[in-house]
Amino acid sequence: MNKNNALLSEYSEVFISDFLNNPVKTYRKRRENLLSHLDSFCVFAGVSIEPGLDETFSSVWTRFIQDPAFLFLTGINQVGCYLLLDPLAPKKEDQEILFIPPKNANKEFWLGKRMGYEVELEDLKSLTGFENILPNGALWGKILDLSERSKTPAKAYAFFYDAIHTDHNAKFVQKLEDFLPDSMDLKNIADVHLDLRMSLDEERVTLVQKAQAISKDAFLSILKNMGSYKTERDLSLQLNLALQLQSDGDLAFPTIVAAGKNACSLHYSKKDEPLCLGDLVLLDFGIRVNTQHSDISRTIPISGVFNPLQKLLYNIVLDAQAFHEAQVKPGFSLAELDPLVWDFIIRELENRLVKKGGSYKLLYDKRPHGVSHFIGEFIHEGDPKGRSLDKKLKAGMLISNEPGLYGHFELEIQSNLYKEQIGIRIEDNLLITETGCINLSKSIPKTVSEIEAWMAPSKFTSNL
Numbered sequence: 075m076n077k078n079n080a081l082l083s084e085y086s087e088v089f090i091s092d093f094l095n096n097p098v099k100t101y102r103k104r105r106e107n108l109l110s111h112l113d114s115f116c117v118f119a120g121v122s123i124e125p126g127l128d129e130t131f132s133s134v135w136t137r138f139i140q141d142p143a144f145l146f147l148t149g150i151n152q153v154g155c156y157l158l159l160d161p162l163a164p165k166k167e168d169q170e171i172l173f174i175p176p177k178n179a180n181k182e183f184w185l186g187k188r189m190g191y192e193v194e195l196e197d198l199k200s201l202t203g204f205e206n207i208l209p210n211g212a213l214w215g216k217i218l219d220l221s222e223r224s225k226t227p228a229k230a231y232a233f234f235y236d237a238i239h240t241d242h243n244a245k246f247v248q249k250l251e252d253f254l255p256d257s258m259d260l261k262n263i264a265d266v267h268l269d270l271r272m273s274l275d276e277e278r279v280t281l282v283q284k285a286q287a288i289s290k291d292a293f294l295s296i297l298k299n300m301g302s303y304k305t306e307r308d309l310s311l312q313l314n315l316a317l318q319l320q321s322d323g324d325l326a327f328p329t330i331v332a333a334g335k336n337a338c339s340l341h342y343s344k345k346d347e348p349l350c351l352g353d354l355v356l357l358d359f360g361i362r363v364n365t366q367h368s369d370i371s372r373t374i375p376i377s378g379v380f381n382p383l384q385k386l387l388y389n390i391v392l393d394a395q396a397f398h399e400a401q402v403k404p405g406f407s408l409a410e411l412d413p414l415v416w417d418f419i420i421r422e423l424e425n426r427l428v429k430k431g432g433s434y435k436l437l438y439d440k441r442p443h444g445v446s447h448f449i450g451e452f453i454h455e456g457d458p459k460g461r462s463l464d465k466k467l468k469a470g471m472l473i474s475n476e477p478g479l480y481g482h483f484e485l486e487i488q489s490n491l492y493k494e495q496i497g498i499r500i501e502d503n504l505l506i507t508e509t510g511c512i513n514l515s516k517s518i519p520k521t522v523s524e525i526e527a528w529m530a531p532s533k534f535t536s537n538l
């Protein structure tokens with residue numbers, strides 16, 4: 075083990091870089107890329123406080139994960155850090171400055187080893203790739219120096235989301251605006267940064283593929299053991315266990331397990347109801363592998379067999395998903411693709427249900443949710459307020475493909491009247507290519523026959 079590897083293992087919670095061949099080089103290249111787009115200095119604020127210290131009851135047991143923008147540029151998963159990029163600095167080593175908190179032995183006793191100024195400064199320089207590391211208290215003096223220097227152009231950049239006023243970025247930007255002289259124009263670097271980050275390179279695609287493989291294994295274990303689960307909770311715990319056993323990351327988001335009509339609440343989270351034969355159960359799950367994610371949904375029959383109306387409705391959603399996948403290619407935006415898919419579903423409900431004498435009542439007007447979102451450093455990558463939906467798709471971007479159907483449906487089939495209040499969602503992850511897309515989730519079973527075949531050995535038979 076070389077010196078850097080030994081150090082990295084000491085700081086194992088602080089650096090998320092073990093998936094990279096040469097982390098120092100990779101992160102420096104990302105920063106240089108951004109520097110080449112800047113004409114004045116730019117500040118990125120990492121998350122400022124540990125989980126549980128703010129909205130205590132919603133986050134107390136959450137493991138700390140850094141702001142994705144800061145993490146993407148530094149690999150540093152620690153609170154209280156800042157990054158300053160300055161393309162106009164005369165010396166190259168001053169073009170990127172990392173600010174870290176002072177050493178805090180008591181905090182380390184509770185949380186484990188953290189970077190602290192100025193202990194092991196030389197080691198930290200070689201681990202992080204920064205030649206210039208300062209204590210975080212020095213940030214404002216440095217900003218003052220630069221703002222006095224920057225007469226022309228009188229502007230500075232920071233990373234924030236225009237529509238979000240409560241996160242650490244917004245708080246930092248408010249402080250920055252109060253601090254900078256009125257003559258300075260504070261600009262948002264978010265669009266430039268997101269453009270540079272949202273197309274995945276090969277290393278990150280490999281992580282996504284690993285997340286897909288773990289998700290597949292976990293889903294197969296559920297299909298094979300379905301007969302042994304009694305409640306949503308049983309199923310959810312087993313699914314989470316299967317996901318987390320194979321990754322050093324956490325769940326990508328809290329798993330949704332919604333049986334029967336519960337699947338009509340999009341973010342149902344209670345998960346304590348019994349699994350009833352005859353119902354479907356909707357699973358929406360994913361795992362984080364290093365900095366990347368999977369986001370998969372499947373809807374399966376608890377008995378192991380779809381009834382004829384369930385099968386008909388399920389196949390409408392499945393066909394809508396295939397229709398979407400066939401449209402996806404560079405140049406389109408998600409906002410443009412979205413209505414095409416929801417229109418497809420309504421058209422097919424008319425063709426396959428209403429024309430056969432059936433009826434339906436949807437639980438939403440027009441569209442229940444977006445068919446797609448970006449996936450990347452963040453599970454809902456891009457601007458969390460949805461402005462990224464207008465971005466043109468480019469090769470390397472990763473998106474979800476998740477049409478759904480939620481409502482009351484009735485149809486008589488071979489003299490049997492079927493009535494369902496049902497929620498169905500099927501979700502795959504698509505990697506955009508130069509000419510279209512690759513479905514990275516395609517080996518995770520989803521056709522009616524695949525699902526029924528995988529479930530056959532464990533299916534309930536007594537109540538059918």
Ligand SMILES: [Mn+2]
Binds near residue numbers: 447
């Ligand atoms: Mn999703």
